[in-house]
Amino acid sequence: MLGRVNHVAIAVPDLEAAAASYRGTLGASVTEPQALPEHGVTVAFVTLPNTKVELLEPLGDASPIAAFLEKSPSGGMHHICYEVEDIVAARDRLLQAGARVLGDGNPKIGAHGKPVLFLHPKDFQGTLIELEEV
Numbered sequence: 001m002l003g004r005v006n007h008v009a010i011a012v013p014d015l016e017a018a019a020a021s022y023r024g025t026l027g028a029s030v031t032e033p034q035a036l037p038e039h040g041v042t043v044a045f046v047t048l049p050n051t052k053v054e055l056l057e058p059l060g061d062a063s064p065i066a067a068f069l070e071k072s073p074s075g076g077m078h079h080i081c082y083e084v085e086d087i088v089a090a091r092d093r094l095l096q097a098g099a100r101v102l103g104d105g106n107p108k109i110g111a112h113g114k115p116v117l118f119l120h121p122k123d124f125q126g127t128l129i130e131l132e133e134v
């Protein structure tokens with residue numbers, strides 16, 4: 001069911017500073033910030049030869065990233081995103097297996113304009129998993 005790793009996400013308290021560190025100190029290319037109010041985040045992507053790093057800053061006071069940063073104020077690894085060919089089939093298989101699909105269980109449009117879903121970290125070795133349909 002799982003395809004490529006689409007991105008690894010890092011929660012950051014200051015997106016501009018994180019982007020500067022990836023651009024300057026690490027010599028990587030970073031996209032311009034993109035506000036996603038429906039997800040409570042502002043994102044920028046570090047583009048790499050084989051995948052991407054998603055830098056996530058809280059947007060709005062209901063942001064899931066704000067809750068994460070309360071526990072880890074300097075930021076940290078937030079989630080991993082795997083690609084799937086059919087996100088509804090993947091969801092149904094996961095529900096069948098007893099996994100928790102977060103939110104109302106219906107895919108939402110993510111940063112790449114594709115449908116995404118999230119799976120509870122407690123069901124997958126303490127790791128928040130995002131699925132993105134490609």
Ligand SMILES: CC[C@H](C(=O)O)C(=O)SCCNC(=O)CCNC(=O)[C@H](O)C(C)(C)COP(=O)(O)OP(=O)(O)OC[C@H]1O[C@@H](n2cnc3c(N)ncnc32)[C@H](O)[C@@H]1OP(=O)(O)O
Binds near residue numbers: 039079
């Ligand atoms: C879609 C746009 C973009 C894209 O790629 O296109 C994005 O990726 S946006 C990313 C931001 N959106 C989300 O993260 C949505 C899914 N997340 C959630 O629904 C919540 O953040 C949730 C349920 C994972 C955690 O919510 P909250 O922090 O309010 O709950 P708890 O504090 O009760 O946490 C429960 C339990 O899980 C542990 N936890 C929380 N976040 C993470 C995490 N990122 N990775 C691993 N574990 C996490 C938390 O520590 C609690 O554990 P416990 O042992 O009970 O303390």
Ligand SMILES: [Co+2]
Binds near residue numbers: 007009054079081130
């Ligand atoms: Co993501």
